[in-house]
Amino acid sequence: MKALILMGSPRKGGNTASLTAPFVSELQAKGVSCKTFDVYDMDLRPCVACRTCQKDWTKFGCPQDDDMQQIFDAALEADLIVVASPIYSWYCTPPVKNVLDRLVYGMNKYYGEEMGPSIWKGKKMALISTCGYPVEKGADLFEEGMKRYAKHSRLQYVGMACERQRNYGEQFMDAEKEQAMRDFAQKCMEE
Numbered sequence: 001m002k003a004l005i006l007m008g009s010p011r012k013g014g015n016t017a018s019l020t021a022p023f024v025s026e027l028q029a030k031g032v033s034c035k036t037f038d039v040y041d042m043d044l045r046p047c048v049a050c051r052t053c054q055k056d057w058t059k060f061g062c063p064q065d066d067d068m069q070q071i072f073d074a075a076l077e078a079d080l081i082v083v084a085s086p087i088y089s090w091y092c093t094p095p096v097k098n099v100l101d102r103l104v105y106g107m108n109k110y111y112g113e114e115m116g117p118s119i120w121k122g123k124k125m126a127l128i129s130t131c132g133y134p135v136e137k138g139a140d141l142f143e144e145g146m147k148r149y150a151k152h153s154r155l156q157y158v159g160m161a162c163e164r165q166r167n168y169g170e171q172f173m174d175a176e177k178e179q180a181m182r183d184f185a186q187k188c189m190e191e
């Protein structure tokens with residue numbers, strides 16, 4: 001099994017990275033090959049709705065010359081795609097949104113003259129998130145949006161693991177969160 005992790009926090013040792021670490025270590029311990037992209041370190045531009053990607057159903061086909069092709073190729077190879085993002089203004093961070101927009105067009109060939117296929121159909125999608133509000137008020141809209149995104153793309157939505165931090169002074173990780181992330185990794189492998 002192969003997993004692609006889209007790490008979407010600008011804070012390298014921050015909450016989202018800390019929550020994702022035991023998840024990835026559990027996957028790797030069970031033999032899953034994991035590839036992580038730190039999207040803040042990449043050149044990832046927004047979709048400009050040119051729809052060039054709709055002309056050829058066999059490839060990404062985006063004319064923008066940036067780092068997105070690497071993510072597209074890794075997503076096609078992966079069985080599990082993990083979007084790990086802190087909540088910013090009730091959704092994911094801007095580079096993650098750029099990636100999601102580029103993938104929803106490049107992977108779903110629905111927007112050309114004829115209705116085409118979802119070329120990533122059947123892959124699993126899971127979310128890891130952190131927020132400041134209680135989870136049900138901080139990350140609910142992101143999860144709902146991503147459930148629809150997965151359904152529209154014919155992906156299998158596995159679930160979201162999310163934790164809050166009330167303020168930056170508070171210790172974030174503990175043994176309970178670490179175990180919850182290992183259990184979530186297990187769920188991602190089983191379902």
Ligand SMILES: Cc1cc2nc3c(=O)[nH]c(=O)nc-3n(C[C@H](O)[C@H](O)[C@H](O)COP(=O)(O)O)c2cc1C
Pocket residue numbers: 009010011013014015016017086087088089090091130131132133134137138139164165
């Ligand atoms: C610009 C910005 C916007 C934020 N917006 C929200 C929000 O809408 N809802 C929320 O619950 N937390 C919000 N937060 C808090 C972060 O989601 C939270 O601190 C998160 O754990 C940070 O993750 P990180 O350490 O991986 O960067 C925001 C933080 C920043 C910096």
